[in-house]
Amino acid sequence: MKPTINICDGCCCGRVNKSNMAVPTTELKALWNEHNLAQHVNLRVTSCLGPCSRANVTLVSTSEGRTWLGGIASEDHYQTLVDWAQNIAVNGPQHPLPDSLLTLKFTPV
Numbered sequence: 001m002k003p004t005i006n007i008c009d010g011c012c013c014g015r016v017n018k019s020n021m022a023v024p025t026t027e028l029k030a031l032w033n034e035h036n037l038a039q040h041v042n043l044r045v046t047s048c049l050g051p052c053s054r055a056n057v058t059l060v061s062t063s064e065g066r067t068w069l070g071g072i073a074s075e076d077h078y079q080t081l082v083d084w085a086q087n088i089a090v091n092g093p094q095h096p097l098p099d100s101l102l103t104l105k106f107t108p109v
Contacts, residue, residue, distance in 0.1 A: 003041045003093055005081055006059040010048030013056045020055045021073050031082050040093075041085040051108040060097060067097060069104040077101065 007023060008014070014023035025045045032043045049057045054070030058081070061067075072078065080100055087095045 001061075001063045001093075003060065003062045003085075003088055004044060005041060005085070006044045006046050006049060006061070008047075008049040008057040008059075009045050010052075012052045013049075023056060024075065024078055028078060028082070032085070035082070035086055035089070037082075037085045037089060040089040043085075051106075054106060063093060067102075068106050068108055069101055070106045071104050077104070 007025070007028070009023040009025055012018055012020065014020060014025075016022050023045070028043060028045075032038055037043070049059055051057055051068065051070065056070070056072040058069040058072060059066060060069065060081075077100075080098055084095065084097060084101070
């Protein structure tokens with residue numbers, strides 16, 4: 001199974017009028033193309049993933065399971081997702097998410 005990153009850019013996530021950081025979808029897609037990451041990691045921008053109580057939610061799915069990340073509040077977080085995808089491209093799909101992202105992990109209710 002190819003890893004997939006689902007990034008919410010819906011009713012709450014990415015809405016600066018709700019005090020959330022804008023989701024850099026254009027930049028992420030450009031980096032995916034620039035580094036040819038689509039053949040190794042799917043990038044999907046969705047309208048809503050559901051847990052709206054969290055700001056800027058991302059769902060990462062791998063062969064190991066699903067990891068929900070919430071509170072993505074910096075460009076560094078998004079860059080770390082790109083770096084992780086680049087590591088997958090080089091080292092294979094078993095490369096774990098970095099600790100800096102795992103601190104954002106939550107279980108939706």
